[in-house]
Amino acid sequence: MHIQVNGEPLEVAGPLTISALLSDLKVDYRLVAVEHNLTIIKRAAYDSVVVNEGDEIEIVRFVGGG
Amino acid sequence: MPVDVLTIADKTFTSRLIVGTGKYPSHQVMADAHRASGTEMVTVAVRRVDLRDRSAESMRAFIDESKIFLLPNTAGCYTAEDAIRTARLGRELGLSNWVKLEVIGDEKTLYPDNVALLDATRVLAREGFVVLPYTNDDPVVCKKLEDAGAAAVMPLGAPIGSGLGIQNPNNLLIIREQARIPVIVDAGVGTASDAAIAMELGADGVLMNTAIALAADPVAMATAMKLAVQAGRLAYRAGRIGRKQYGSASSPVTGTIPALAGASKGA
Numbered sequence: 001m002h003i004q005v006n007g008e009p010l011e012v013a014g015p016l017t018i019s020a021l022l023s024d025l026k027v028d029y030r031l032v033a034v035e036h037n038l039t040i041i042k043r044a045a046y047d048s049v050v051v052n053e054g055d056e057i058e059i060v061r062f063v064g065g066g
Numbered sequence: 067m068p069v070d071v072l073t074i075a076d077k078t079f080t081s082r083l084i085v086g087t088g089k090y091p092s093h094q095v096m097a098d099a100h101r102a103s104g105t106e107m108v109t110v111a112v113r114r115v116d117l118r119d120r121s122a123e124s125m126r127a128f129i130d131e132s133k134i135f136l137l138p139n140t141a142g143c144y145t146a147e148d149a150i151r152t153a154r155l156g157r158e159l160g161l162s163n164w165v166k167l168e169v170i171g172d173e174k175t176l177y178p179d180n181v182a183l184l185d186a187t188r189v190l191a192r193e194g195f196v197v198l199p200y201t202n203d204d205p206v207v208c209k210k211l212e213d214a215g216a217a218a219v220m221p222l223g224a225p226i227g228s229g230l231g232i233q234n235p236n237n238l239l240i241i242r243e244q245a246r247i248p249v250i251v252d253a254g255v256g257t258a259s260d261a262a263i264a265m266e267l268g269a270d271g272v273l274m275n276t277a278i279a280l281a282a283d284p285v286a287m288a289t290a291m292k293l294a295v296q297a298g299r300l301a302y303r304a305g306r307i308g309r310k311q312y313g314s315a316s317s318p319v320t321g322t323i324p325a326l327a328g329a330s331k332g333a
Contacts, residue, residue: 005117006114006115006117007114008117025117027115027117031124031126031159032115032159033112033155033156033158033159034158035155038151040154040155040158042158043158058114058155059114059115059117060112060113060114060115060155060159061112061113061115061124061126061159062110062111062112062113062125062126062136062138062156062159062160063087063088063110063111063112063113063125064086064087064088064089064090064096064110064111064125065086065087065088065109065110065111065139065141065275066086066087066088066089066109066111066139066141066226066227066253066273066274066275066276
């Protein structure tokens, strides 16, 4: 299925959970925050929230800044 | 003198120097500079994970979170909505409800959009955030931010990254005099004397990034900044003398040896 991750199109086998998506993308879940269609997903819900066709995901982390 | 600590909302800090995490030559230099500065709070930015390049090592691994508190910022946000969204994401990442709130109004000067900043402060404070807004050195705006629920105000000394030093000392004096919350001078520091001046004016703390990170020797500059903030704070608490137009002798004016006939008066 087709989704958007960090503003870019991505083809993934799905539907899949946030946990599965992070794992597919090789992203350490402990270092990121995830937004699913503009709603922030709590870490405890990564196994239950399902990403569907056309969904928009943002995955962010801390970087250097002032 | 009694113990002198900085208290913002529910947290107490021994160090009054807040340092950034951007622009260092390496993560290791950053970690060494943080240690040298004695800082207990550093700012971090919230950005998208680069999905194409997962090789970049995590900056967070170089911050000792047992000693240093992470203060997420909303740098790069130009609207209240973006800043609020970024603050909420930062809360998820840092597991604290603190935010250095930035809403930039102009790309060239990086001056804040104070109208949007005020809106965002109100919304986030109502959501339970500890909001530290980066603002102009404007006493009226600082008062409004306090009324909107800010936990501290962070007036700029000069534009971000400019290194111009404290441009309007009188405004900072007024801001400090009227505020019932901490005043942190954020941005504009170029060298140690700038930080000392901010503290001598009564600032409760100083926040800087570029002045340390882009110094030729960031670790040495971090040490200089630590000492400058301490010296400035101590001078403020010690109570400086008033300014006078003319000289006032430090040595007794009586008991001097009589002047020789024909000699002119000197110092």
